Amino acid sequence: MKAAIAGVGYTALTKHSGKTPLGLAREACQAALDDAGVPASAVDGIASFAVMHDSAPCVSVATALAVPQLRFVVDADLGGQAPCYLVWLASMAVATGHAENVLVFRSLNGRSGARVGTMEFSGAGGQYRYPIGYDAYLMYCAMWARRFLHETGQTEEDLGAVAVAQRTYAASNERAYKRWPLTLEEHQGQSYVCEPFRPDDCTVEVDGACAVLVTSVERARDLRRPPAVIASGAFRAGPRPGLDIGDHLLWADYTRNYTSILRDELFGRAGVTPADVDVAEIYDCFTSTVLMGLEGLGLAERGGAGDLVRSGRLPINTHGGLLAEGYLHGMNTVAEAVTQIRAGHEVCAVTSGALMDGSALVLVNDR
Amino acid sequence: MSSPRVDVDSESFWAALRDHRIVLQQCQACAKKRFPPMPSCPWCGTPGGVDVETDASGRVYSWVTVHRQLTVPREVPYTVATVQLDDGPRLLGRLDGHASVDAPVESFFVDHDDWTELRFRVVS
Numbered sequence: 080m081k082a083a084i085a086g087v088g089y090t091a092l093t094k095h096s097g098k099t100p101l102g103l104a105r106e107a108c109q110a111a112l113d114d115a116g117v118p119a120s121a122v123d124g125i126a127s128f129a130v131m132h133d134s135a136p137c138v139s140v141a142t143a144l145a146v147p148q149l150r151f152v153v154d155a156d157l158g159g160q161a162p163c164y165l166v167w168l169a170s171m172a173v174a175t176g177h178a179e180n181v182l183v184f185r186s187l188n189g190r191s192g193a194r195v196g197t198m199e200f201s202g203a204g205g206q207y208r209y210p211i212g213y214d215a216y217l218m219y220c221a222m223w224a225r226r227f228l229h230e231t232g233q234t235e236e237d238l239g240a241v242a243v244a245q246r247t248y249a250a251s252n253e254r255a256y257k258r259w260p261l262t263l264e265e266h267q268g269q270s271y272v273c274e275p276f277r278p279d280d281c282t283v284e285v286d287g288a289c290a291v292l293v294t295s296v297e298r299a300r301d302l303r304r305p306p307a308v309i310a311s312g313a314f315r316a317g318p319r320p321g322l323d324i325g326d327h328l329l330w331a332d333y334t335r336n337y338t339s340i341l342r343d344e345l346f347g348r349a350g351v352t353p354a355d356v357d358v359a360e361i362y363d364c365f366t367s368t369v370l371m372g373l374e375g376l377g378l379a380e381r382g383g384a385g386d387l388v389r390s391g392r393l394p395i396n397t398h399g400g401l402l403a404e405g406y407l408h409g410m411n412t413v414a415e416a417v418t419q420i421r422a423g424h425e426v427c428a429v430t431s432g433a434l435m436d437g438s439a440l441v442l443v444n445d446r
Numbered sequence: 447m448s449s450p451r452v453d454v455d456s457e458s459f460w461a462a463l464r465d466h467r468i469v470l471q472q473c474q475a476c477a478k479k480r481f482p483p484m485p486s487c488p489w490c491g492t493p494g495g496v497d498v499e500t501d502a503s504g505r506v507y508s509w510v511t512v513h514r515q516l517t518v519p520r521e522v523p524y525t526v527a528t529v530q531l532d533d534g535p536r537l538l539g540r541l542d543g544h545a546s547v548d549a550p551v552e553s554f555f556v557d558h559d560d561w562t563e564l565r566f567r568v569v570s
Contacts, residue, residue: 197517206450207482211540211563213526215516222528226508229547274511319488328481328528328536329488333508 082170083306084442085299086115086292087414092256092405095191096286101135104186105143107288112144115292116303117180119144124151124181124293126169128161128408131200133193134186151178158195158324159362160314160337161185162409163431164438167312169293179294185410186288194284195408202323217281217365219325220433221273223333224367228275230334233370235275237385239266241366242279242402244388249399254411256283257403280366285405289414296445307420307427310443311349315341316436330435336368337437338375338430345376349441351426353377356441358424359393360416362409363400368433376428376439394419416442448518449561455483458497463562466555469497470535481535502553502564504531509545527551529566543568 088110090096090103098106104127112119122144125137137152151172155161162185169181189195197215199205208214228234243263249255261279269277299306315337319329327333346352353376361372370384373395379387387393398404398415405411409431416429420442429440452460459482462469470479473487473495486493507530513523527541529551541551542565551566 199517203453203455203484204482206452206456207538210448210450210561211526211538212512212517212520212524213510213538214518217516218510218512218526221510222508222526225510226547229508271511271513272516274513322482322484326482328538333528 080174081296081308082173082293083296083299083308083445084166084291084417085294085302085304085306086111086117087417088112088114088290089254089411089414090287092254092285092287094286096188099135100133100186100188101139101143103286103288104135104140104184107186107290108140108144108182108184111182111290111292114304117292117294119146122146122180122182123149124169124172124178125149126151126153126165126181126183127185128155128157128165130158130195131193131198133195140184151181159364159408160432160437162413163312163429163440164314166291166293166309166413166440167314167438170309170312173293173295179298181293182290183293184288184290185407188286189406190284190286192286196284200324202326204322204326208325216325217276218273219327220365220367221276222327223434224275224365226333227367227371231382233382233385236263236267237370238275238280238366239263240385240388241363241369242266245363245396245400245402248397249403252398252404255399255404256285257399276365279402282364282401282406283403285407287405287407289407289410291414291417300445305421306445307417307442308445309440310351311345311441312438313341313345313348314438320435327434336371336375336434337432338372338439341439342376345439345441349443351441355426356393356428358397358419358427359395360412360427360429361396362412362430362432362437363396363402364406364433366402369396372430376430378428413440416440420444449558455485459483460561462497463555463564466562468500468502468553468564470500470533471495472498479534481537500531500533502529502531502537504529504551506541506545506547506549506551507536508547509541511545527566537564539564539566541566541568
């Protein structure tokens with residue numbers, strides 16, 4: 080039995096929601112159920128993730144939705160590594176008969192409440208970072224980006240190409256926070272936040288929530304929307320992933336993230352190759368992670384990701400990404416992949432995460 | 447600057463810095479040197495290890511320059527480097543001088559009220 084994503088739901092993405100994370104989660108989950116045409120009474124699984132308790136636990140969402148009972152629940156203490164992995168876990172639960180209808184969501188007041196970009200993570204690695212001012216997640220991604228550009232022969236204009244391309248997509252996305260256009264000249268003219276990153280290399284923190292509904296392909300075929308079939312999923316933490324989310328000192332190669340090491344398993348399980356991918360939704364807390372993800376998955380050659388983005392040959396981050404739509408930690412990246420499959424694309428590669436660990440999915444048409 | 451949250455695994459590292467010495471952990475089974483300090487070897491899994499001294503000379507593996515205050519108020523800009531030590535492991539520290547990938551660096555100590563910071567400078 081295979082699983083599919085049958086519904087997607089969002090709240091508005093704003094600077095100040097005026098709602099609790101539970102209120103946002105309920106709204107997005109209900110929207111995903113309405114999109115699929117499934118009543119909350121049929122939900123028997125919920126999975127979500129939070130960073131430093133910035134969300135609402137799954138049982139609270141079950142309570143708010145008046146779900147009769149939960150058979151499958153995950154409250155993962157993870158950030159952007161989680162969305163593809165949780166959808167893959169949900170699909171395994173569905174495929175093995177441990178659950179029938181599983182909601183996967185991310186909810187946070189990421190702008191008006193606790194801001195992940197500047198929060199102090201727990202874990203033993205922090206003592207070597209926070210006292211010296213190496214204390215924001217973008218610095219860790221910037222540290223990798225500098226080495227990545229150096230070794231692959233790419234430049235800050237390749238970073239800019241990602242930002243520019245995604246803003247073009249965002250212009251036609253009503254949910255997107257940054258819908259105004261951006262030129263490469265404007266990007267290059269911006270002052271650094273943390274060199275090599277300028278403001279438009281960075282995600283935009285928002286309040287909001289996003290949810291998807293995972294069910295069996297068979298059930299999905301009888302629902303309102305065409306199924307986005309989950310052909311494969313994979314998680315990987317490579318060797319010596321460190322003491323916490325910001326500790327990269329033991330990771331050997333800052334030019335290759337988890338995408339390089341889950342690629343073969345991911346595509347092999349789906350029975351496709353990178354050449355079959357006709358749309359990609361690549362986790363983009365920062366522009367550099369798009370380049371690294373494209374090369375890691377084999378969608379671009381080493382050093383060729385910037386050229387691929389500029390060429391427009393492959394649609395990438397068609398909602399504007401986390402850079403322009405908003406930072407729902409990649410849950411909206413998965414939801415956008417569903418939208419692209421519904422629109423007629425055949426094979427979509429999706430990723431979650433930026434550095435040592437992360438996950439990915441292959442979604443396909445119901446052929 | 448805020449002082450580090452020292453734990454049982456790291457206390458000898460911070461105590462050594464206070465004495466202007468730098469120690470890494472070394473595995474007694476596979477002889478790999480490691481940082482950060484931890485209860486066992488991340489290459490072979492052997493528990494324990496011994497402290498060995500290093501001069502922390504090496505090269506810049508990568509670097510960032512922080513231009514905008516993001517968290518607590520601090521004087522900007524400043525540069526933080528990941529340093530590839532000649533002795534094997536990598537360390538993090540503030541970097542003085544013109545940063546570039548692979549630039550050779552040496553370490554020095556900056557004493558604060560209740561802790562000592564390890565910094566690096568580019569060797570010309």
